[in-house]
Amino acid sequence: MLRKILEKRSSPLRAAAVAEQSVSSLQEKYGIAEHVEITEGQGGLPKVVLKHSCGSKAEVYLYGAVVASWTQPSGDEVLYVRPDAKFDKSKPISGGIPHCFPQFGPGAMQQHGFARNLDWDISTSSADLQPDEKDPSVELTLTDNEYTRAMWPHAFKAVYTVTLHGEQLRTDLRILNTGDQPFDFTAALHSYFEVLDIEVAKVRGLQGLTFLDKVPNPEKPVEGTEQRDAVEFKGPVDSVYLKAKDYVELDVGTGAAIAISSSGWEDVVVWSPWDAMKDCYKSFCCVENAKFGEPATVQPGDSWRATQDLAVIDL
Numbered sequence: 001m002l003r004k005i006l007e008k009r010s011s012p013l014r015a016a017a018v019a020e021q022s023v024s025s026l027q028e029k030y031g032i033a034e035h036v037e038i039t040e041g042q043g044g045l046p047k048v049v050l051k052h053s054c055g056s057k058a059e060v061y062l063y064g065a066v067v068a069s070w071t072q073p074s075g076d077e078v079l080y081v082r083p084d085a086k087f088d089k090s091k092p093i094s095g096g097i098p099h100c101f102p103q104f105g106p107g108a109m110q111q112h113g114f115a116r117n118l119d120w121d122i123s124t125s126s127a128d129l130q131p132d133e134k135d136p137s138v139e140l141t142l143t144d145n146e147y148t149r150a151m152w153p154h155a156f157k158a159v160y161t162v163t164l165h166g167e168q169l170r171t172d173l174r175i176l177n178t179g180d181q182p183f184d185f186t187a188a189l190h191s192y193f194e195v196l197d198i199e200v201a202k203v204r205g206l207q208g209l210t211f212l213d214k215v216p217n218p219e220k221p222v223e224g225t226e227q228r229d230a231v232e233f234k235g236p237v238d239s240v241y242l243k244a245k246d247y248v249e250l251d252v253g254t255g256a257a258i259a260i261s262s263s264g265w266e267d268v269v270v271w272s273p274w275d276a277m278k279d280c281y282k283s284f285c286c287v288e289n290a291k292f293g294e295p296a297t298v299q300p301g302d303s304w305r306a307t308q309d310l311a312v313i314d315l
C-alpha cells in the first residue's frame with residue numbers, strides 16, 4: 001500500500017556516555033514491556049518507540065517531540081523524513097510531524113517557533129491494560145525557560161500525547177497558561193506524508209474554503225476561494241485553508257489515503273516546495289493541522305487543546 005522510506009538512514013553516531021545513561025534511566029522509568037521502549041534513535045537522540053500488538057509502530061523523538069516514523073502492521077511507512085534532515089540538534093528534524101509553536105510564521109520569531117528545536121520531557125507513558133486494547137501512549141511536556149522567554153515572554157506548559165490506537169496514530173496537544181497574563185499563539189503540526197509522486201497526490205475536503213496563498217509572497221498572502229474538489233500539485237503549493245472542516249484526506253496515489261480527523265485545530269496548511277527541494281519534493285506532501293487565521297488566546301490558568309487522528313484507508 002504505502003511505500004517504505006527508501007533513503008538510507010545514516011548509522012547513528014555513538015552518543016555520549018551521559019546520553020546513554022539518560023536513555024537507560026528513561027527506559028527504566030517509562031518503558032513498558034512490548035509496548036513502550038525508550039532507546040537511542042538516529043544521531044544518538046533519545047526516542048520513544050510505541051508498539052501496538054496489531055503490528056503498528058511509532059517513533060517519537062524527545063528533540064522537538066517529533067513523530068519521525070509511523071508504520072502500519074505491513075511495515076509500510078506513512079510519514080516522510082527529508083533526506084536533508086539532521087539528527088544532531090543543529091536544526092529541527094525536517095520530516096515526520098514537527099511542531100510549529102508558538103508561531104506558525106512568518107513572524108517576529110524564528111520560522112515555526114521554538115518547540116521543534118527543544119528537548120521535551122517524558123511525563124508519563126502507558127499501555128492500556130484492557131486485554132484487547134493495549135494502546136501504547138507517551139505524554140511529553142515542554143515548559144518555558146530562559147531561551148523560550150527571550151523569544152516569547154510567557155509562562156506555559158505544552159503537553160503532547162502520542163498514542164497508537166490500533167493502526168491509527170493519535171495526537172493530543174494542550175497548551176496551558178501557567179503565568180499571570182493572557183497570551184496569544186499560532187501553531188501547527190507540520191505533518192510530512194510520503195506520496196507515490198506529488199503529481200498524482202490529491203487533498204480532498206477543502207472545497208469552498210477561503211485560503212491564503214503564500215507562494216507569491218509569504219509576507220503578503222493572496223486570498224482565494226478553493227473551487228476544486230481535490231487539490232492537485234502542478235507546481236509549488238503553500239496555502240493556509242481557513243476554518244477547515246474536521247476531516248481532510250490525502251490521496252497518496254497508491255490506492256491508499258491518509259484520513260486526517262481533527263478537533264480544535266481549525267485551519268489546514270497544504271505545502272509542497274516543488275523543485276525548491278529538487279532531491280525529494282516528488283516524494284512528500286505536507287498537510288498540516290494549524291491554528292493560524294485567528295491566533296489562540298489563553299487566559300492565566302486556562303488551556304487550549306487540539307487533537308489529530310490519522311488513519312490509513314483504502315480508496
Ligand SMILES: O=P(O)(O)OC[C@H]1O[C@@H](O)[C@H](O)[C@@H](O)[C@@H]1O
Binds near residue numbers: 190238269271286
Ligand atoms: O521549516 P520547514 O520544515 O522546511 O518547512 C517550511 C515550510 O513550512 C510550511 O508549513 C509553510 O507553509 C511554508 O511557508 C514553509 O516554507
